[in-house]
Amino acid sequence: MTEGPYPTPVPPDPGQWGDLWVRVASGAAMAAVGVFGIILGGVWFQMLAVFVTAVMVWELWMMIRPDAPTPGMLMAAMVASVLSGQFTTEGGLFLAMFFIVPAIGAAALKHERLTFFGFALGIQIAGWGLVMFRSDYGFTWLLWLVLVVIVTDIFGYFAGRTFGGPKFWPKISPKKTWSGTTAGWVGAGLVGLGFMTFTNAGPSIVVISMALSFASQMGDIAESALKRRMKVKDSSTLIPGHGGLFDRFDALLGASIFMLFTALVLDVPGVAF
Structure with missing residues (x-):
């Protein structure tokens, strides 16, 4: 079979605003969920923050080790467990808990250990901080x-x-x-x-x-x-x-x-x- 005399149409360039409506729709959905969680506060906002934090640590792992999804899911589960405990634990153990997942994840990696450690620690602290900010202020x-x-x-x-x-x-x-x-x-x-x-x-x-x-x-x-x-x-x-x-x-x-x-x-x- 031979091709016709006309060239295959080229899709139009979406231009600089091509991703606007997708961004708006996704952003509106996330904003609605986030605002609803903020309004409810308490354990509802805690659960939202724990979920988002755990997913971000999973994404961090997958950026470093995309060939090993299972350890990434285990890291996320550990983050959810550890961060949930942060809302009832005080004292030295409270501070030490932040380092559990970064340390275990870094030890399991063969490269980018400091990268995982630093970002995982920062993500957990930030997620905990948002919950404390809602609770205290x-x-x-x-x-x-x-x-x-x-x-x-x-x-x-x-x-x-x-x-x-x-x-x-x-x-x-x-x-x-x-x-x-x-x-x-x-x-x-x-x-x-x-x-x-x-x-x-x-x-x-x-x-x-x-x-x-x-x-x-x-x-x-x-x-x-x-x-x-x-x-x-x-x-x-x-x-x-x-x-x-x-x-x-x-x-x-x-x-x-x-x-x-x-x-x-x-x-x-x-x-x-």
């Missing part, structure tokens, strides 16, 4: 943290796609631009301004919001560096348009660790934490 302030991360991402996405310009860190994240990064800070500052208006937070909340925005962007950058090191595009394919949970919540991890440091170490006046 209430719905309003966890909502503030999540909104800063979401608005940073939205402002950064649209500004970066619209204005383009110089790259923020081209060797690690080629798509991120200074225009998108700066727009994220502006959006976070607006969130802080809104919370200053409608809550008892002082003017410092605006600056803290922008610093939190930068921390969330660094969480994103850290995961981008990990994916580039592992030579993978996404942490997994669980979420259409977003890759894996690690791809979606990397910024929230950075924000959570930053706020743990801020709340535990620094005395920030004018912020009702």
